[in-house]
Amino acid sequence: MSQLPNPVQQLLKRAAETPNEPYLHQPVNGVWRSYTWGEVAEQARRMASALIAMGLKPGDAVGITGMNNAHWFMADFACGLAGLIGVGLYPKQSEDAVRFIAGHAGIKAAFIGPMPDAAGFLGALPAEVVRIALPYPGVAECAQNWDQLIAANKPLATPVERGADEVWSLIYTSGTTGNPKGVIITAANLAFTVAGVLRDQPPVASGEHFLSYLPLAHAFERGAVETASLYLPAQVHFLEELEKLPQTLAMVRPTRFYGVPLVYSRVQGGILKKLPQAKIDRLLSIPIVSGFIRRKIRKGLGLDRAWLVISGAAPLPRPIIEWFAKLGIDVLQGYGMTENSIYASLNLPGQNKVGSIGKPYVDAGLRIAEDGEIQCKHPGNTPGYYKDPEKTAELFTADGWLRTGDKGHIDSDGYLFITGRVKEIFKTLKGKYVSPAPIEGKFGTNTAVEQMCLVGTGLYQPMLVLSLNADARKLPREQIEAGLVATMKSVNATLEPHEEICKIVVTKDAWTIDNSLMTPTMKVRRNEIEKRYLELLGKLEADRKTKVYWED
Incomplete structure (x- = not known):
């Protein structure tokens, strides 16, 4: 396994080497504020000291919620520096789910960011949980607030040490049935998957830019955007309002763009509102202007420098993939789950078979069981579900392979296809x-x-x-x-x-x-x-x- 530093060690390394380079870009009421690597590390270290001063001990759980923003990252980094377990909470999570996760994880404090219906969310948190407001307009009033704590505490001198196999964070699966399950993620899990990303998706020479808008409480955004940004490195731009996605995407022009099928269908719909399909077909059929039209549409979308455009979470209909391909945008499907750190298979530029979810990573240890289930075995697999040995036992086969619950097959070219769910019949x-x-x-x-x-x-x-x-x-x-x-x-x-x-x-x-x-x-x-x-x-x-x- 690659001996990569853990995320907060990597943050401090970046801050020491390039303290004045921009890292996080946050819009507030339409005005952008940028934070350098040095500033992010400084604020995270001060907040780590504040959490320790509150009496939190290594291994305690801290919730983080709200729409994606720069301080969500900083709060997570502060937890890592203080030896605490960061627990992402969806801002639109049901009150029952919030209540369950807070009790199950034993959350001692929670960072509260901008979110809809904050009253219901806060009402579901146990009264003893310390609430810390992130510094954004409209955030619910809390007993503590970020700026005051930053001003009152000195930077933590040395990160709290923890073993590679200790719990780094808990990611609760949203679940389509029953209570959410707390997936344990360790530093060793992160080191393995990050090494795979650096190997197969190395950074472009001009520098990487991300747009963070998918939920940070989910494993994908937490890993592919937050964690990966530390190691590539990448500058990260945040979305202030979901309605502003088209304008923000066009302004940011990310080098890697990640979305779910719903995002791509809405992007397609937005283009067709301005340019009817018949007109697009006519323009693309003219050799002299087709290339210009493709470039213009890609630039208008903000995908003109995106060398990696990925769709995940659910199948993207083939007609949508083919529609984007005509514009010169290859939307690549990949596959993974929270329990294997979103590390199983991925189509890559030049190695894309439409309809598949890509070739398995070379070290994903993937196999198809007799009943058709996709199973994998690699160091990115979770040790199990937090405080749930029964569900953990069900997650793995007798010989230690992780059960994905998905059925599939690998074709003669080595590409993986999903054919359904093992139990979803x-x-x-x-x-x-x-x-x-x-x-x-x-x-x-x-x-x-x-x-x-x-x-x-x-x-x-x-x-x-x-x-x-x-x-x-x-x-x-x-x-x-x-x-x-x-x-x-x-x-x-x-x-x-x-x-x-x-x-x-x-x-x-x-x-x-x-x-x-x-x-x-x-x-x-x-x-x-x-x-x-x-x-x-x-x-x-x-x-x-x-x-x-x-x-x-």
Whole structure:
């Protein structure tokens, strides 16, 4: 294993070598403030002293929440310097989840950043948790605040030592069912995965720039952006408001851009609002102007210098990948999970097979089990779930391989494909089993659909529940309905009779974190969809004529 320094050692190294180089860039009310490596290290060291002065001991847990910002990073670095365990909390997490995580992790203090509905979040924290407000407008008033603590405490002279296999941070999986599980991440886990990134995705000579906007409570943003920025190094720019993503992306022009399928479908929609598809096709068909148009669109998006554009968390429909490819943007799919430090496989520039999730990393130790499950064994794998030996035992095979729960296969060229979930199948009332993921993947060719979920438990034949994207909701229903029926017929022609979709239900509301139909990492909560719509679907089964039902 590479003997890389741990993250805070790396921070101090950067601060000593390049103290005046810019590192973090934070917008506040539209005005940008930059922090150098020296300033970030100084503030983190002072906050580490403040946490120790509060009586926190090495191994204590500290929560960090709020929208992504420079002080989220600094708070996490302060925890690392003080020997504390940083625990990210989603700002839109349900109160029940906040209450559970705070108690399960034993959180002693929590950094509170800008967030919606702060009152509900703070109300779910145990009264004894010390609240520390990050220095941003609109942050809820707390007993302590960042700037005062920084001013009152001297920088911590020496980081608290901890072993490579001790708990560095806890990342609670958002979970589609049950309580979140606390995934243990160690310094050894981080050292292994960072070494792999440096090997396979080395920094560009001109310098790396990131845009941080995906949730920092999630393993991907915490690892691929926060941690990787220390080692590449990379300058990190933050998003002040989600609505400002297009403008901020165009201004930052990141060298690496990461997104989930929903982001790419909305980026596509934004372009098509300004430039209709027919016009794009016409311009790209003219040899003299096609190259200019591609460059102009890429620059307008802010992806003109992005050499690595990655989509993860869920399958990105092939038509969207091919649409971006026509513009000269290769959106690369990768694969990983919190439990293996998001380290399994990745398509790379020049080594991209559309539809796959890339070739396994050379040291990912990946295998396909007899039942088709993807399993891996490498030093980035978590030691287990915090305070949950039973779930930890279920996570690993008898010979020590991590069970991903995903089914897949590796083709003759060495590329990995996901074909579904090991347990995510349902049985219809006909007694037949159906695997929903491949069917949903086929339906992804319909660009009007934003999210979908195939259900069939308690039904004689599967039905597809879906939500439309914002642009599709503005179109005539007859047009959308015709497209959905055409897609359904096309997909059904590839399926066994018991798998065929018999009806489509278009929901009246978008699926969001707030209405519990999506996890904070933008995964569909299948059990919530089934719970919410099963009674309606049961009633609709008797209607043989209607193929598309509109909820409203």
